[in-house]
Amino acid sequence: MQTITTTEDLARFCEAAKAEAYVTVDTEFLRERTYWSKLCLIQLALPGKSGEAVLVDPIAGGDRLSLEPLYDLFRHEGTVKVFHAARQDLEIFWVEGKVFPVPLFDTQVAAMVCGFGEQVGYETLVRKIARENLDKTSRFTDWSRRPLTDAQKTYAIADVTHLRVIYEFLSKEIRKTGRTTWVEEELGTLLNPATYETDPATAWEKVKTRTTSGRFLGIVRELARFRESYAQAKNIPRSRVYKDDALLELASTKPATLEDLGRSRLLLREARRGDIADGILAAVKAGQECPQADLPKVPENREQLQVNGALADLLRVLLKAKAEETGVAPKLIATASELDAIAAGERAGPAMTGWRAEVFGDDALRLCRGEVALSAIGGAVRVLSI
Known part of the structure; x- marks a missing residue:
């Protein structure tokens, strides 16, 4: 595998990536001893089982390597940038380059709305979708030390090569189930500068x-x-x-x-x-x-809300039914504290907007107003209009 340490080589790869439908991206970094993450390595791979995959080494490159060609690729809207669990990666690129990769696809987000559970790990998706196993022995090594070992390089490159298969599978599932807007809503938070700026x-x-x-x-x-x-x-x-x-x-x-x-x-x-x-x-x-x-105003504590316990229990049953119906993890739709807030009379919050309202929130409000009832039919729970 090639390790890129110069701006010229990075520019060549990024120009080739602009001609592709997507490029997979990952990073290795350290944060234990710093406030801001220290970028140690970037992994990139082009489509196809034999598509070019490279390591970009900003530490070894030093002054010979500018990441501007990569940032230019991130701005290129003709190529989808594919990450897994992108939040920390995006924070690095926003802090260092004030740039977000667009369009963005996060396989962790996509997997959650495709029924793989809450915050599913990359290793799980590799095993279930790519039918491969990962060697995680290099996961917690010091990525700032040079030279990198062959084991580290092999581990790092696997984070983008298997990602190609995962992306192609999940993007197809998203289109088939009509949940593209669901994913886009979730990605909106990741692409908001306020997510990474602590005042x-x-x-x-x-x-x-x-x-x-x-x-x-x-x-x-x-x-x-x-x-x-x-x-x-x-x-x-x-x-x-x-x-x-x-x-x-x-x-x-x-x-x-x-x-x-x-x-x-x-x-x-x-x-x-x-x-x-x-x-x-x-x-x-x-x-x-x-x-x-x-002086600071004390925020209203949800523990002090007058929660209707019976209604909260009904909302939990409704949530479980909706999660099973859609194949989405319940916690992704609404948290326990959000259910209690709804049962206490609150009518705002994530569960009441966007795709969550469509899946759960609208029926939750109807349940609170006494307009629907829940019925057990066999092993399933159904929502019945009153």
């Missing part, structure tokens, strides 16, 4: 806490804002600044001096001095001085 100002919303005090949440907000900004600027994992448990401890103890920080049980040693310590003290101060009107 430090809203980072606090991902911190789990049972405390509802606006003042406490105000300090949490400022501590999360500083942590996210610092991690992004230094390109380190946010947990290397301080973890969530330490953040919540700081919001509770409200340290005002370095001496106060030194008494923390959960704060990393490196965070008790220097820029991080200064940032923590400033964040706590900002949270304490925040005007009452500007």
Whole structure:
């Protein structure tokens, strides 16, 4: 197999790909020690069992390799770009090149709407569709080290060669079942820049806490804002600044001096001095001085909703019936918390829009209004109009 390390060789491959109906794509990266993923390898393959398959090595290529020919291919709408579980790959290309591959096909998304279950893995699809087995021994190797071993190269290239068979099978199934719009709706989230951009100002919303005090949440907000900004600027994992448990401890103890920080049980040693310590003290101060009107509003907790238990149970039966009827994993259609929200009177949410409304949401609303009933006929559940 060819390993591309120059812009010229990459451009030659990408020009050939533009003449094809599709190209399969995958990446290998590291993220354990950085905030942003470190791109280590790109795999590409053209259609056909003997179609050209290459490895693109940005580490070995260094200054001799620009990814602009690849980005140009991504913008070329005449060739479908095929990924499996594309989210992290797309984040890399969006952060580094501000580009999305269009048109996009994600075989994990397609497999879910074709009845292969929720978040089905690549290895499963290779076994069930391509009738092959994968050697996963190189999966957790250090992809940043050079030279790559033959085993690593073989493992990496398999992620795009088998993908050709999977794509051709799933794309045919999608067309046959008329679920193209279902897949397109799911891909809309993947192709939205907001999916990959974390605003430090809203980072606090991902911190789990049972405390509802606006003042406490105000300090949490400022501590999360500083942590996210610092991690992004230094390109380190946010947990290397301080973890969530330490953040919540700081919001509770409200340290005002370095001496106060030194008494923390959960704060990393490196965070008790220097820029991080200064940032923590400033964040706590900002949270304490925040005007009452500007404090975070406590989001409505679904556990506090007045859930009609009997209706929630009926919705679960309806969901199971619809999932079996369509061959789609129940959790892809609606989650347990979404069912409880519907049973509590909420009428918005993913289950009520797009293809999910067609499959489940519309009948769920009719059930809530008493316009339909559920009946067991043999081993199946049917929806009957009243």
